[in-house]
Amino acid sequence: MPASIVDQEEQERDAPGGRLTMVQKDEALVARAQKHDQQAIEELINRYQDRAYAIAYHMCSGDSEEAQDMTQEAFLKMFGSIGKFRGTSSFYTWFYRIVVNTCLDERRRRRRKERIFSFRRPDRGNDDPAKDVFEEEPDRRGDANPLDVLSGEELGREIRKAVQSLPEKQRTAFQLKVFHGLSIREIALVMNLAEGTIKNHLFRATHFMQKALGQWMTP
Amino acid sequence: MKPCPAFKETLLLDIYGELDHDHLSDWERHLESCEACRREKDRLLSMLHTVKTGLPTPSLSFVAAEKISGSVMRKLVEGRTDARWWQLFAGQHRLVPALATTFLVIAVSTWFFLREFQPSHPFFQNAAHITANEQMPIDDLEVIKNMDLLKEMDTIEKLVTFVEEPEYGSLNDYERQCISYG
Ligand SMILES: [Zn+2]
Numbered sequence: 262m263p264a265s266i267v268d269q270e271e272q273e274r275d276a277p278g279g280r281l282t283m284v285q286k287d288e289a290l291v292a293r294a295q296k297h298d299q300q301a302i303e304e305l306i307n308r309y310q311d312r313a314y315a316i317a318y319h320m321c322s323g324d325s326e327e328a329q330d331m332t333q334e335a336f337l338k339m340f341g342s343i344g345k346f347r348g349t350s351s352f353y354t355w356f357y358r359i360v361v362n363t364c365l366d367e368r369r370r371r372r373r374k375e376r377i378f379s380f381r382r383p384d385r386g387n388d389d390p391a392k393d394v395f396e397e398e399p400d401r402r403g404d405a406n407p408l409d410v411l412s413g414e415e416l417g418r419e420i421r422k423a424v425q426s427l428p429e430k431q432r433t434a435f436q437l438k439v440f441h442g443l444s445i446r447e448i449a450l451v452m453n454l455a456e457g458t459i460k461n462h463l464f465r466a467t468h469f470m471q472k473a474l475g476q477w478m479t480p
Numbered sequence: 481m482k483p484c485p486a487f488k489e490t491l492l493l494d495i496y497g498e499l500d501h502d503h504l505s506d507w508e509r510h511l512e513s514c515e516a517c518r519r520e521k522d523r524l525l526s527m528l529h530t531v532k533t534g535l536p537t538p539s540l541s542f543v544a545a546e547k548i549s550g551s552v553m554r555k556l557v558e559g560r561t562d563a564r565w566w567q568l569f570a571g572q573h574r575l576v577p578a579l580a581t582t583f584l585v586i587a588v589s590t591w592f593f594l595r596e597f598q599p600s601h602p603f604f605q606n607a608a609h610i611t612a613n614e615q616m617p618i619d620d621l622e623v624i625k626n627m628d629l630l631k632e633m634d635t636i637e638k639l640v641t642f643v644e645e646p647e648y649g650s651l652n653d654y655e656r657q658c659i660s661y662g
Contacts, residue, residue: 417535
């Protein structure tokens with residue numbers, strides 16, 4: 262699991278000999294990338310591809326292949342418009358916004374496509390959409406006994422189903438907070454919404470998740 | 481037992497680690513005395529932990545990371561090459577009016593040319609003439625081609641007439657006298 266932005270910033274600041282913060286390093290790299298410096302471009306990719314992939318992975322319902330495609334597309338979009346980046350916000354919130362929007366666009370596109378073609382395969386309605394992608398989940402079974410494994414898979418499926426049934430903005434805010442450790446301020450910048458609105462989305466999502474996963478919680 | 485509505489937001493900010501320092505001490509004091517809020521906080525933290533551990537984020541494999549960075553770099557280079565070509569063309573923006581005028585002149589000329597596509601035009605008249613010649617009746621052509629032959633035949637006919645002249649034939653009186661007295 263990638264470290265949160267704040268964690269990494271602290272790590273870089275505390276690193277031996279490391280004087281620049283993460284944001285300052287980004288600024289320097291972005292300035293060079295705007296002049297088509299290949300090394301800076303490569304460094305930005307290496308620096309952000311894990312986190313971009315992590316965001317895309319959760320937004321793409323755990324589909325690893327799709328998440329990789331989205332990561333690649335987000336990088337291309339970002340470098341395509343890096344000349345327009347003026348640094349009014351930090352680079353990572355700007356880039357994460359591109360990642361989030363790329364995934365949301367793809368999700369909407371798929372939804373539209375599914376809606377158009379749904380009449381052709383009505384029997385698909387009973388299938389669990391989370392089932393296929395769940396099978397690609399990393400193995401977290403360890404040495405657990407079969408009953409625990411079944412319970413773990415079932416739990417994972419229930420969690421994914423609950424997350425996916427959240428409205429788009431609540432889901433995005435919740436995912437950015439819980440899986441990626443972004444602060445409410447950062448989420449507001451990524452989603453281009455007011456902090457109060459993000460709080461609202463986050464709190465609603467939290468209550469929904471608590472109700473949806475109630476049976477899995479220890480009493 | 482329900483948590484206190486007055487601390488609803490504080491509770492949620494706390495579980496997300498977003499509660500500022502000023503409110504933290506008040507909240508902690510309240511938690512010490514309020515079991516409902518304490519239990520709700522534990523429940524929510526447990527739920528968040530379950531969500532995080534239930535859906536772990538896999539890290540990008542080395543191969544996948546290399547694939548993404550390689551592909552992005554390649555496409556960026558390709559894109560920049562395409563952009564350079566486009567800029568090369570776009571840089572010649574001063575030539576655009578000249579090119580547009582040329583195309584316009586060609587288009588107008590073609591239009592006038594097609595409009596004049598009528599047999600009355602001298603060019604088409606010649607063409608029409610040739611066509612008429614080509615369409616001349618075959619019999620007439622044969623006559624022209626055999627004109628020499630007809631002339632030869634005429635000569636032969638005259639010779640035959642002369643040779644086969646009967647004794648009192650076509651010779652006129654003068655000629656006959658010449659023969660008689662000659
Ligand atoms: Zn209370």
